[in-house]
Amino acid sequence: MADNRAVAYKGPGEVEVIDIPYPDFQLHDGPGVNPANVGRKVNHGAILRTVSTNICGSDQHMVRGRTTAPHDLVLGHEITGEVVEVGRDVEFIQVGDIVSVPFNIACGRCRNCKEGKTGICLNVNPDRPGSAYGYVDMGGWVGGQAEYVLVPYADWNLLKFPDRDQALEKILDLTMLSDIFPTGFHGAYTAKVGPGSTVYIAGAGPVGLAAAVGSQLLGAAVVIVGDMNAERLQQARSFGCETVDLTKGDPQDQIEQILGVPEVDSAVDAVGFEARGHGKDAGEAPATVLNSLMGLTAAGGAMGIPGLYVTGDPGGVDEAAKEGSLSLRLGLGWAKSLSFTTGQCPVMKYNRQLMMAILYDKVQIAKAVNATPIPLEDAPRGYQEFDAGAAKKYVLNPNGYIKAA
Structure with missing residues (x-):
């Protein structure tokens, strides 16, 4: 054979x-x-x-x-x-x-x-x-x-x-x-992106960029992509996205500079469990993206979470992270009536x-x-x-x- x-x-x-x-x-x-x-x-x-x-x-x-x-x-x-x-x-x-x-x-x-x-x-x-x-x-x-x-x-x-x-x-x-194209599109779709939406996508890797393309295909008015990698941010700008440099800290201030308000209608987590904190020298902090999106998504908005989270991570930053247990600002998300969708596309x-x-x-x-x-x-x-x-x-x-x- x-x-x-x-x-x-x-x-x-x-x-x-x-x-x-x-x-x-x-x-x-x-x-x-x-x-x-x-x-x-x-x-x-x-x-x-x-x-x-x-x-x-x-x-x-x-x-x-x-x-x-x-x-x-x-x-x-x-x-x-x-x-x-x-x-x-x-x-x-x-x-x-x-x-x-x-x-x-x-x-x-x-x-x-x-x-x-x-x-x-x-x-x-x-x-x-x-x-x-x-x-x-x-x-x-x-x-x-x-x-x-x-x-x-x-x-x-x-x-x-x-x-x-x-x-x-x-x-x-x-x-x-x-x-990656269906997965990125799924992130945008489950974040309820539609004509005229403002969208923030955490992560400018391939899935994040696919989510940006998916958002454009769904009719978003403004697509903002955040990352710490300058080359990847340039790639996002190459097809019409606005960008946020997360080495400069929390994205909300930069989002406000783009939109005039520090919130978006829809948000996508294209990072997952190896997320780092915001800022140039920030270390790994796996709940960073999820908590950030809770804060910057407008009340009544939605979050798509195609980024991977696991039940077993030998390299987790603490014992909770090693079993996929993260400290989330769920109270904030509840108070804002946010919806979110996780799992495989x-x-x-x-x-x-x-x-x-x-x-x-x-x-x-x-x-x-x-x-x-x-x-x-x-x-x-x-x-x-x-x-x-x-x-x-x-x-x-x-x-x-x-x-x-």
Whole structure:
């Protein structure tokens, strides 16, 4: 059977491209695989030759050693591919299709899936609702930063692109449909962004920038992005965002300089549990962003929280943080009648509509996040540069489909 190369977590700060087995239609024992999933038949699945697979900030949390991820876990949940094999129970997806893979794995059969809550499928992860490829405590489905990957429930999960040539021409935009574009859009949508909204987005990494693009697509009047990284703030300004430099302290004063008032209608947390306090020399303070948003969101407003928060963080700043317990200003949020939405984005709720926006040139998400293709073997460099704050979204190109790489 064909060889397969993949990116694996080797320990804090270290990834390596290794040889792994070519996938078949069964889950095998391996790093991070839930014992209850070992031997699980996947006759409803498809095997993809990877067209593109992206490095995500959620991957970076694991690589920094900030989760309980086991060594040799194969990484990668942002996957676009060409179907090369289908299981015996697949009816509609065909060999040769170019498809986007939602990062959250869903069965399409359980109550949550039928209600559109595909980020918390009840059947794919024996430990808890919700699953993803190549991620700690998510059932052990092998990651997609590889030459080939198995995708279960193919007829349900895969989004087929209507035209192969068009898809490959726009692949740097379409690759963002597996996670960050729907996730950023979900952050804006759940923050109730609409025509004329004023929006503050904490974090100018790829998800924050995708939330900014999503806010613009939803009709926001002003989109403000805050970060401590000057290069990333410049990237936000490149497509029309206002920016806030958090090395200068709390964002409210700078927001007031932009809007005339120190509040916004909608706010998005695109940072998550590794948040730092405001100010040039501030250390890690994981509740900073959430508490800041409670203060700067107008009464009756909404907060979208696509930033990742975890139940286990070995590197947490204190014992509470190590189990995901944060000290929140919930009383303030309650007094202001704020609403907020957390959890995995249900990618399938948005990915087809966002695909259409890309195909008909209504949005240029790759340009906004500075999509940068690199070979699979350069993944360790990509992780290092991304961790150092590069204002880029690294797109791995395992099989040479992306000619620019």
